[in-house]
Amino acid sequence: MGITNLRDRKREQNRIATVRAAWTLFIERGYDHVTVSDICLAADIAPRTFHRYFAGKEDVVAEPVRQMTTIVTEYVTGAAAGLSDREVLREAMVLVARYVVEHRDLLIALRTVAQQSTHLKASQTVVRTETEPDIAALLDARHPDGEPGQWRRRLLVGCTTAAFRVWYEDFLRGDLPDPMAHLAEVLDAAGT
Known part of the structure; x- marks a missing residue:
């Protein structure tokens, strides 16, 4: 059970880091000038990880x-x-x-x-x-x-x-x- 909780905490931390990275980019560059790849790079995650949490960048907004x-x-x-x-x-x-x-x-x-x-x-x-x-x-x-x-x-x-x-x-x-x-x-x- 401890591993599951640790894994769940890690997933939530990744989700929060992804959201923060995306918001920062949206505010700096504007939504239309940010790609999912940009968000993944800024959050230090793979695109597959991004899509585990969000269907697309509009979901982050x-x-x-x-x-x-x-x-x-x-x-x-x-x-x-x-x-x-x-x-x-x-x-x-x-x-x-x-x-x-x-x-x-x-x-x-x-x-x-x-x-x-x-x-x-x-x-x-x-x-x-x-x-x-x-x-x-x-x-x-x-x-x-x-x-x-x-x-x-x-x-x-x-x-x-x-x-x-x-x-x-x-x-x-x-x-x-x-x-x-x-x-x-x-x-x-x-x-x-």
Whole structure:
């Protein structure tokens, strides 16, 4: 078991090193001027190793979104049974906001990289709308008795993530004196 844990840690370290190398190159040269070979060279890995973690370089740009989505899904999955769906989602958004605050400079740089690229779609570097049904399903799973209101959960997830996106744009656009207080204000205004 120790070998497996060591192997898993090594893989995660390689993945993180690959992401950092790619982000550095994207920021320095622009997304369109970086190849997978460039990333592999900078990360000191083989192309085969790169493709073990990512289908292509666009997946590396989406890594913060994957991390934010993971924060939400792990929190929702592990949240205490006594919390309401609203409380669970709100706390999940607080945790994601802390990640965003901690990685603000990187997220701004990556958003700029995405906007300047002719090959990237306007890449959302925030919890994506296509993950909302999955989050709603995780909330549904918290109610094994089949409590009605599944559409209400989908609506709650949609409103909460939309409110978070408003906060996210406000946060990346300028200096908020207290980003977490602003998040609370935005979530309150959305009724979430």
